[in-house]
Amino acid sequence: DAKTTQPTSMDCAEGRAANLPCNHSTISGNEYVYWYRQIHSQGPQYIIHGLKNNETNEMASLIITEDRKSSTLILPHATLRDTAVYYCIVRSLNAGNNRKLIWGLGTSLAVNP
Amino acid sequence: NAGVTQTPKFQVLKTGQSMTLQCAQDMNHEYMSWYRQDPGMGLRLIHYSVGAGITDQGEVPNGYNVSRSTTEDFPLRLLSAAPSQTSVYFCASSGTPSGNTIYFGEGSWLTVV
Secondary structure, three states: OOOOEOOOEEEEEOOOOEEEEEEOOOOOOOOEEEEEEEOOOOOOEEEEEEOOOOEEOOOOEEEEOOOOOEEEEEEOOOOHHHOEEEEEEEEOOOOOOHHHOOOOOOEEEEEEO | OOOEEEEOOEEEEOOOOOEEEEEEEOOOOOEEEEEEEEOOOEEEEEEEEEEOOEEEEOOOOOOEEEOOOOOOEOOEEEOOOOHHHOEEEEEEEEOOOOOOOOEEOOOEEEEEO
16 A cells, blocks of 8 residues: 655644645555544544545545645644644455555644643 | 454553453454554554454554454553553554545553553
């Protein structure tokens, strides 16, 4: 699976949109972009995923560029509870191929009051 | 629906002792895996399984054993604990019918003294 690059940390004011970027320039055609987050001392939690179209759910929106080499996770109205480490990973359709997943260190998002 | 359940949550071991971290999932997932997470290192894959009776090594398998006798359970055994195995351990599962999404347990904090 392709490797991703994310900024180490970001800050966001409470109530404002948080836009978290991710580069995945070596992504291949059958790889999805997944976002997870890890709140301190908890297990990572699934947020959203997409292949090439933009996606939205109750937690966030995912914007994927047309060339699929980068994406942005958008938390539309960040709250203090969104303070967490956010991981962007790419995965092939072979769900069992977990051994090739590279999680990296993610982006540490601090939502400030 | 309990999801992925790990026990114990906290454990202190003496060097040389052995122990087993338990992991169970109730989502009928084929794929299960164990990660360790250390400060500044991100999530690293220890062992994984693509189904009952099938296991394989991940990125950092030394000092750990696994078995998968049932679909639901995937225990991780520390054979002779070492201080370098002090870490937070996460069990995860994925697969049909949940698609490619990975579900994590809440973590097991292990200290080896």
